[in-house]
Amino acid sequence: MKKLLLYGVLFLVAVSSCRKDNDHLFNETPDQRLENKLNAYREQLSGAAYGWKLLLEPAGGGAYSFYMKFDDNNRVRMVSDFDSGSAANLEESSYRLKALQQPSLIFDTYSYLHVLSDPDARVNGGEFGLGLQSDFEFFFSDSTLSDTIRLTGRVNGSKAILTKATQEEAQAYTGGNFNVTLFTGFLQKIPQYFKEFTINGRPYDLTINPNTRKVTFTWLDDQGNVHSFSSTFYYSLRGIELVQAFGADNSLITGFYNPAWSEATHTVTADLGENTTVSVEGVINPVAVDKDAARRWWQRMIDEDGYWVSLTGFRVNGVDDAYGLTDIQNFVALSFFPKYGTSGGVTYDLAGYLMDEDGQLTLSFGAAFRAPTFTADGRIRFGAYLGDLGNIPDDALDPYGNTILKMTESSGFYLVQTGDDEYDMVSASDGQSWINWFAP
Amino acid sequence: MKRLRNYFLWIILAIGVTSCGKDDFNPADAENIVDLGGGTWAKGDIDEWISDSLITPYNINVKYKWDAFEDLGDISAIIVPPKEDYVIPILRAIRNTWIFPYIHVASTTFFNPISPKLIYMVGSPAFEESGAIKLGTAEGGKKIILLAVNFSKTKEMEGYSAADSSWIKQMFLTIHHEFGHILHQHTLYPPDFKNLNPDLITSNWQDYSDEEALRDGFITAYSMNTIDDDFVEIISHLLVNGNTWFEQMLASIPDGVSRRGTTKEQAIARLRSKKSIVENYYRQVWNINFSNLQSQVRAAVEEALY
Numbered sequence: 001m002k003k004l005l006l007y008g009v010l011f012l013v014a015v016s017s018c019r020k021d022n023d024h025l026f027n028e029t030p031d032q033r034l035e036n037k038l039n040a041y042r043e044q045l046s047g048a049a050y051g052w053k054l055l056l057e058p059a060g061g062g063a064y065s066f067y068m069k070f071d072d073n074n075r076v077r078m079v080s081d082f083d084s085g086s087a088a089n090l091e092e093s094s095y096r097l098k099a100l101q102q103p104s105l106i107f108d109t110y111s112y113l114h115v116l117s118d119p120d121a122r123v124n125g126g127e128f129g130l131g132l133q134s135d136f137e138f139f140f141s142d143s144t145l146s147d148t149i150r151l152t153g154r155v156n157g158s159k160a161i162l163t164k165a166t167q168e169e170a171q172a173y174t175g176g177n178f179n180v181t182l183f184t185g186f187l188q189k190i191p192q193y194f195k196e197f198t199i200n201g202r203p204y205d206l207t208i209n210p211n212t213r214k215v216t217f218t219w220l221d222d223q224g225n226v227h228s229f230s231s232t233f234y235y236s237l238r239g240i241e242l243v244q245a246f247g248a249d250n251s252l253i254t255g256f257y258n259p260a261w262s263e264a265t266h267t268v269t270a271d272l273g274e275n276t277t278v279s280v281e282g283v284i285n286p287v288a289v290d291k292d293a294a295r296r297w298w299q300r301m302i303d304e305d306g307y308w309v310s311l312t313g314f315r316v317n318g319v320d321d322a323y324g325l326t327d328i329q330n331f332v333a334l335s336f337f338p339k340y341g342t343s344g345g346v347t348y349d350l351a352g353y354l355m356d357e358d359g360q361l362t363l364s365f366g367a368a369f370r371a372p373t374f375t376a377d378g379r380i381r382f383g384a385y386l387g388d389l390g391n392i393p394d395d396a397l398d399p400y401g402n403t404i405l406k407m408t409e410s411s412g413f414y415l416v417q418t419g420d421d422e423y424d425m426v427s428a429s430d431g432q433s434w435i436n437w438f439a440p
Numbered sequence: 441m442k443r444l445r446n447y448f449l450w451i452i453l454a455i456g457v458t459s460c461g462k463d464d465f466n467p468a469d470a471e472n473i474v475d476l477g478g479g480t481w482a483k484g485d486i487d488e489w490i491s492d493s494l495i496t497p498y499n500i501n502v503k504y505k506w507d508a509f510e511d512l513g514d515i516s517a518i519i520v521p522p523k524e525d526y527v528i529p530i531l532r533a534i535r536n537t538w539i540f541p542y543i544h545v546a547s548t549t550f551f552n553p554i555s556p557k558l559i560y561m562v563g564s565p566a567f568e569e570s571g572a573i574k575l576g577t578a579e580g581g582k583k584i585i586l587l588a589v590n591f592s593k594t595k596e597m598e599g600y601s602a603a604d605s606s607w608i609k610q611m612f613l614t615i616h617h618e619f620g621h622i623l624h625q626h627t628l629y630p631p632d633f634k635n636l637n638p639d640l641i642t643s644n645w646q647d648y649s650d651e652e653a654l655r656d657g658f659i660t661a662y663s664m665n666t667i668d669d670d671f672v673e674i675i676s677h678l679l680v681n682g683n684t685w686f687e688q689m690l691a692s693i694p695d696g697v698s699r700r701g702t703t704k705e706q707a708i709a710r711l712r713s714k715k716s717i718v719e720n721y722y723r724q725v726w727n728i729n730f731s732n733l734q735s736q737v738r739a740a741v742e743e744a745l746y
Contacts, residue, residue, distance in 0.1 A: 073482035093524060096481060100508060108506035110523040110563050110590060119518045119567050120591075129567035130518055137508055154508070155518075 038097045041105070041140060044149070045097075045162075046072040050170035052149075052162045055234060058116055059156035060126065060133030062213035063234040063243050066112065067165060067173035070095065079173050080112035081235035082124075087178040100137070105151060107136040125211060134158050172237050180235040184210060186261045186268040191318050192282025192431040193416075193424065199278060200249040205287045206280060208233075208240075209418060217246060217253075218288050226288040239270060251276045284431035286414070291378035293415040297423050297437070298338050298372060298380060307352070308336040308423075308437035313399065314406055316433040323402040328395055330356045334403070335363070336437065339371075347371060348386050351407060353396065365390030367404050379428050381412035406433060481505070489528050494559075498539060498552055502531060504561040504589075513579055515587075517566035522589035526597070527561065530586075533594045533608060533744040534559075537680070538615050541736035546728050554622055558583040563590040572646070575607075576614030581622040586611060594744050605745040612741060613676045620672030627725045633717045634667050636710055640700060641667060654689060655698035657710030674714045682738035683731070686715070 026033060045052070051069035058064070068078045076095045080086045093111035098104055107113050115124055116134035126132040135153025138160060142150040147164035165173070172178060179185075187195065187208065195206045205218040218228040231244040233255070241255040254273035261268055267281045301307055311333050316322035325331055333354045340350035352366030370383025385404050392400055411429040418424055421439035483491075486504065494500045503510065506521040542551050556578065565588040566574040578584045592611050593604040640656050645664040653661040663673040678686055690711060693704050702710075722730040 075482070075484075094481070094484075094505060096505070106506060106508070109504065109521050114520045114563070117518070118520050119564050129569070131520075136506070136520070 034099050034103065037103050038099065041103060041149075042072065042097050044146070045070040045105075048147075048164050050165045050167050051173075053165050053169065054160055054162050056113070056116070056134065056158060056160045057232070057243065058132045058134035058158045059153065060130070061232070062132065063232040064116060064213075065234040065236060065241075067169070067178070068162075069170070069174070076107070076111070077174070078112055079178055080115070081178070081180045082112060082115055084180055086112045086115070087180045087235070088176045090174055090176075100139070100154065103140045104154065105138045105140065111136075135160075169237060178235075178237060182235070183239040183256045183259045183268070183270060184208060186259050187280065189261060189318070190266060190268065190280070190282040192284060193426040193434045194283045194286040194431055195280050196283045196287065197278040197280045199251050199276065202249060203287050204248060207416075212419070215240070215242060217248070218286070219248075220287055228288075245273075282431065284428070289378040289414055290417060291376075293417050293423070294378055294380035294413070295374050296417070297415045297425075298374075300439075301336070302338050304439075306439065309354070309440045310334045310336075310435050310437050312436070313403060314433050314435045316406075318432075322433070323399040323406075325399045325403070328353070328355075328393070328399055331396075332356050332361060333440075334435075335366075337366075340366075340368070343368065343386065346386065349382065350389065351403065352389070353400070363390075365392050365396070365400075367400065367407075369407070375412065379412035379414055380425075381410065382407050384408065486524060486527050490531065493535060494531065498548070498555060500539075500555055500557060500559060502527075502559045502561065507560075510560055511579070511583075512560075512585060513577055515566045515574065515577065515585070517568055517574070518564075519566055519587070520563045520590075522561045522563040526563075526589050526592065529594045529597050530561075530589060530592055530608065530611070531559075532596075534611070534615055537612050537737055537740040537744060538619065541679075541733055541740060542619075542728075544736055545733045546726065550726065550728075554581070554626060556582055556584045556618065556622065560585045561589045562587045564588065565591065575610045576618070578614075578618035578621065581618075581625060584615065584618050586614065595746070602746070608745065609680060609741070612680045616676035616679050616737075617672045620675040621668065623675075623726065624668060624671055629671055629721050630717060633671060633714070636713060637670075638667070640664060640702075641670070652699060655693055655704075655707055656700055656702045657707040657714075659689070659711065659714075670714070671718070674711075674718055678715065678718065678730075679734055679737040680741055682741075683734060686711075 028036070048070075051067060054066040054068055056064045056066065065081045066078050067080075068076050070076045074094055074096055075092055077090050077092045079088070079090055091111065093107065094109040096106045096108050098106055100106075113134075113136050116126075116132045117136050118124055118126075118131045119129050121128040121131065124132050133156045135156050135158040137154040138151035139154060140149065141152045149162040151160040151162065152158075153160070196203050197206060198204070202219060205216075207216040207218070209215075213232050213234065214230055215233045216228055216230040218226065221227060229246050231242040231246060233240045233242050235241070236255070238257040239255055239259055242253065246253040251272060252274050253276075256270040256272065259268050259270040265279075265281070267279045269277060269279045271277050297308070311326075312321040313323050313325035313334050314321075325334055331353065335350075335352045335354050337350040337352060339347055340352070341348060348368040348370060349372065350366045350368055352363045355362050355364040357364065366389045368386040368389060370386055372380050372382045374380055385408055406427070409427060409429050411427070414426045414428055416424045416426060418436075419438075423437045424434050425437060426434040490502045490504075494502060504522050504524075504527045512519075539551065539555075560583060562585065568574055573588075575587050576585060577587075588607055588611070591604075592608040593600045594608055637657060640658070642664050645653070645661050648661045648664065650661050653659075653664055656664075658664050658670060658673075659677045660673050663670040690708050693707050695704050697703050698707070719730040722728040722733070
């Protein structure tokens with residue numbers, strides 16, 4: 001009886017194990033479905049008659065815009081808003097659709113997209129070995145809409161979004177009409193360092209850093225408290241676009257569009273979206289000042305026993321390196337050493353000239369100043385000119401003297417911290433001259 | 441009864457076996473395997489050039505397009521693919537300075553069977569965490585990975601200046617270095633070479649400058665890594681930089697004794713021995729006139745760069 005039972009089980013196993021019902025959830029094999037998906041993406045990409053706009057937010061920060069036209073032979077032509085050259089010159093490279101772990105879009109020869117990923121920091125101003133931590137291989141994260149495709153970078157997880165372009169956009173991008181300095185170019189014509197616009201009677205400071213692609217608004221509320229809002233931005237055909245819109249009182253700022261320069265008032269007018277137009281003007285005193293910045297800047301190099309460096313000296317009334325420091329033979333940089341030394345019982349700061357002396361970076365000469373004072377409203381006022389250190393070469397006399405005169409202006413300077421290791425020092429007398437200092 | 445049961449068992453087994461007979465495999469079905477794509481692309485000028493100039497005559501394939509799954513050995517740094525307009529000029533220069541001289545002095549029957557079968561091109565160098573910048577690497581004689589393609593301009597390219605020559609010269613050195621490894625892995629160099637300076641071989645070669653290495657009788661600091669590397673560094677530098685350069689290097693060794701106790705005379709003698717062992721090795725093992733090969737490589741290098 002036991003054996004019979006065993007045979008019975010064996011019979012059941014033999015019969016049932018051979019069930020070959022096709023009871024799959026899908027009608028096709030995974031490979032077939034993957035292939036269909038890749039083909040669908042390929043048709044979607046190359047089928048867009050006027051190409052695509054791509055907005056890329058690298059994992060390392062910032063936002064960059066591209067225009068891309070895919071054909072069905074693995075070729076893509078693109079421009080990018082990285083700089084004026086990449087915006088104007090359409091370049092062709094190669095792309096592929098491939099199943100990595102999931103359907104993926106791979107840009108497989110060097111293009112403007114790879115500029116952001118390049119580990120050579122000289123290419124993109126990023127970090128050596130990392131670049132801007134961007135991506136050039138993307139997973140399709142979502143493509144439910146026919147004119148929008150979301151992508152995620154495979155290596156760093158950068159976010160990207162493709163949006164179908166219109167015929168007018170395609171013509172502008174491919175015709176060399178993408179001008180990334182449309183708004184910022186006008187902004188630079190304003191002679192003052194601080195820029196301001198007013199919405200509903202409230203003034204806002206506007207700070208734009210093209211290197212980090214960050215725009216910052218600073219304002220005072222009704223009680224006089226300082227507020228600020230920052231967003232990354234990128235360039236488009238009509239100006240700059242904020243990645244995160246900013247609600248300024250009752251107006252929504254999504255970007256600065258269709259800018260125009262007024263030579264008469266030295267102002268830039270721009271649309272903010274939603275029918276709001278503002279006029280950006282230069283001001284001597286900003287809405288809000290970082291009151292600790294001046295002392296922080298000065299104290300840091302005492303704590304670190306180091307010095308600040310400027311490669312170009314002062315910009316004055318719209319002229320970079322107005323005093324011609326870079327024309328001095330063998331000039332490398334202007335440096336600033338707080339509490340450099342003591343002379344006759346007076347501790348002095350030094351504005352030193354770093355020169356290339358036979359391949360050696362040398363502090364050749366400099367101007368000594370008495371100790372600075374700091375005002376309650378956040379300015380630094382350098383002390384009186386004390387004397388020279390070293391021998392000043394003939395071709396440096398004018399740049400040297402003019403820099404001393406500028407630095408000893410009695411109204412002093414505001415310090416604006418623009419990065420971890422970087423400050424702008426802005427003349428408080430007219431707001432039209434400033435110098436960039438960074439920690440070497 | 442016992443017999444009956446056995447029959448029963450056989451029947452069950454028969455059902456089990458026959459009913460599970462799977463469909464026969466038909467080789468023609470292989471064509472129905474779904475191609476997931478991405479492995480092929482519309483061929484362009486570059487693909488055509490590679491096919492005509494390297495694959496067909498020498499059976500060397502080149503991958504210049506990014507492949508996320510390419511085995512890069514010990515390279516883990518972030519890298520990017522090459523610029524398309526650099527691919528052909530660089531490959532042409534490599535062909536002229538490496539393949540052509542070997543074939544002229546020896547033959548394709550010598551070269552083709554032992555040449556590496558794949559060149560993988562990468563646009564950027566590998567910036568390693570140690571701070572080192574890697575320019576090339578090879579795997580077991582099968583594959584050469586060429587880094588820093590986007591840095592390496594040749595004379596035929598727009599905007600070339602003499603300053604650009606250092607990168608591409610590194611690339612030539614890499615190729616000849618790796619090919620040297622293939623040669624000695626095929627037939628080892630004579631033991632004399634191993635006995636020249638075994639005490640000075642060190643994996644801490646990075647602690648020494650090229651000048652210090654030269655004073656100890658090594659053509660580069662990297663030569664001190666292993667005896668194999670010493671052998672192929674001598675080969676690659678003799679071929680790419682030429683004999684005049686080699687003599688200049690010997691003449692530049694200063695008087696006195698090196699940090700590790702080598703005199704100027706010892707260093708010069710050691711380098712001359714290395715050179716003559718290499719020359720003999722090429723003649724005896726491969727029937728190649730080394731100085732003839734050297735002048736052809738050097739001429740091609742100058743043609744490509746100056």
